[in-house]
Amino acid sequence: MSQCRVCGRSVELVLDLGSQPLSDVFPPEPPAAGQEFFYRLQLGRCAGCATVQLLEEVPRERMFGEHYPYRSSGSSVMRTHFSDWAKHLLGTELAGKPDPFVVELGCNDGVMLGTIAEAGVRHLGVEPSGGIARTAEERGVRVLTAYFEKETAAAIAAEDGPADVIYAANTLCHIPYIGSVLDGVSELLTDDGIFVFEDPYLGDVVAATSFDQIYDEHYFLFSATTVAELARRHGLALVDVERLAVHGGEVRYTLAREGKRPASPAVAELVAEEAERRLHDPATLAAFADSVRHNARELIALLTRLREDGHTIAAYGATAKSATVTNFCGIGPELVTTVYDTTPEKQGRVTPGTHIPVSPASAFDAPYPDYALLFAWNHAAEIMARETEFRERGGRWITYVPDVRVL
Ligand code: SAM
Ligand code: TMP
Numbered sequence: 023m024s025q026c027r028v029c030g031r032s033v034e035l036v037l038d039l040g041s042q043p044l045s046d047v048f049p050p051e052p053p054a055a056g057q058e059f060f061y062r063l064q065l066g067r068c069a070g071c072a073t074v075q076l077l078e079e080v081p082r083e084r085m086f087g088e089h090y091p092y093r094s095s096g097s098s099v100m101r102t103h104f105s106d107w108a109k110h111l112l113g114t115e116l117a118g119k120p121d122p123f124v125v126e127l128g129c130n131d132g133v134m135l136g137t138i139a140e141a142g143v144r145h146l147g148v149e150p151s152g153g154i155a156r157t158a159e160e161r162g163v164r165v166l167t168a169y170f171e172k173e174t175a176a177a178i179a180a181e182d183g184p185a186d187v188i189y190a191a192n193t194l195c196h197i198p199y200i201g202s203v204l205d206g207v208s209e210l211l212t213d214d215g216i217f218v219f220e221d222p223y224l225g226d227v228v229a230a231t232s233f234d235q236i237y238d239e240h241y242f243l244f245s246a247t248t249v250a251e252l253a254r255r256h257g258l259a260l261v262d263v264e265r266l267a268v269h270g271g272e273v274r275y276t277l278a279r280e281g282k283r284p285a286s287p288a289v290a291e292l293v294a295e296e297a298e299r300r301l302h303d304p305a306t307l308a309a310f311a312d313s314v315r316h317n318a319r320e321l322i323a324l325l326t327r328l329r330e331d332g333h334t335i336a337a338y339g340a341t342a343k344s345a346t347v348t349n350f351c352g353i354g355p356e357l358v359t360t361v362y363d364t365t366p367e368k369q370g371r372v373t374p375g376t377h378i379p380v381s382p383a384s385a386f387d388a389p390y391p392d393y394a395l396l397f398a399w400n401h402a403a404e405i406m407a408r409e410t411e412f413r414e415r416g417g418r419w420i421t422y423v424p425d426v427r428v429l
């Protein structure tokens with residue numbers, strides 16, 4: 023039995039995705055049996071506050087640190103997304119303030135703060151993974167190489183003073199010790215400041231059966247209903263929500279101190295929509311779990327049939343997400359020969375757990391495989407727009423979100 027990291031009540035099992043390796047550790051070669059770290063990937067729902075979360079926590083030092091390979095700037099769509107957001111902040115929240123201060127949790131390679139730094143605005147990225155933190159510094163971003171939590175926030179407040187905007191993209195849902203983070207935010211924020219974070223949306227995961235959004239780093243799957251409760255417990259209020267199309271469907275949540283800002287109608291609308299569709303009901307989540315098992319069976323059946331018919335299959339995008347799919351479905355090099363990916367830190371290595379070799383995306387070229395399994399389905403538009411020749415030469419994409427399909 024696991025205890026909810028928001029309210030302390032018990033978390034009940036929704037979906038068991040079995041034994042899984044760390045999603046972002048790509049071994050240089052297939053490790054000997056027993057040499058790779060595995061944990062049990064189980065998704066649950068809190069019986070008290072309904073927050074959807076993992077039952078088992080992987081120690082943070084195993085996931086993040088010097089060799090964490092993810093590079094936010096690897097997608098042009100995401101580069102635009104973050105520079106647009108930085109420009110929006112500069113033109114609204116930060117405009118007109120004498121000496122505003124922005125803090126970003128999980129700034130990665132500086133994809134967002136780079137624009138803030140260029141504008142000459144005071145800022146700090148808090149990034150525990152040293153390798154990418156240095157990349158951010160090289161582009162002029164000021165970085166504290168640390169995990170954000172209550173103590174970090176106190177140290178920043180003492181050194182730099184309060185922050186007008188605290189921002190986190192695809193990072194808050196990674197942090198099980200969320201109470202400490204929210205306490206830290208509360209300590210660091212100016213009186214009328216905002217905490218904005220964007221993360222994969224439970225509503226989209228359930229609607230699209232995108233079960234690969236569940237992996238070690240995605241500890242929480244948030245919704246407006248549960249974030250409002252989380253905020254309330256820390257003297258904050260959910261004052262705005264915005265649905266985002268990126269990464270397969272996210273929500274950008276804005277929190278402010280209780281009573282400091284009026285809530286936009288979008289908050290009540292999204293909370294009502296979640297109630298209407300019974301998003302947090304155990305029955306809804308059980309149906310989601312059934313759909314996941316169904317889609318996983320369909321995917322294995324399709325890949326097995328194609329291989330038996332003599333077709334070649336590769337994959338595109340060595341995403342952290344795909345570790346859940348390959349390990350839950352048992353997809354190894356006998357089904358999928360190679361995964362193509364643009365990230366130098368992943369190339370020449372093998373995928374976690376099922377050990378499919380990773381090759382540079384530039385090697386995805388004629389002669390093409392007959393089929394390409396789109397692990398990076400959240401970047402489908404960007405990838406398909408670039409890899410037009412694959413289709414022209416008769417190649418076919420395979421996706422499994424929202425269902426298993428040859429495109
Ligand atoms: N914000 C970027 C984006 O949206 O592309 C990076 C997201 S990446 C998936 C998550 C980042 O959070 C990693 O760079 C990781 O090192 C960082 N991280 C993990 N735990 C953290 C913590 N406690 N405080 C700050 N950053 C953390
Ligand atoms: P993400 O879904 O967590 O952002 O990971 C995307 C992965 O896919 C990352 O390893 C980079 C890779 N990728 C490509 O290989 N080609 C591309 O065009 C894009 C956008 C991503």
Ligand code: ZN
Nearest residue numbers: 026029068071
């Ligand atoms: Zn709870």
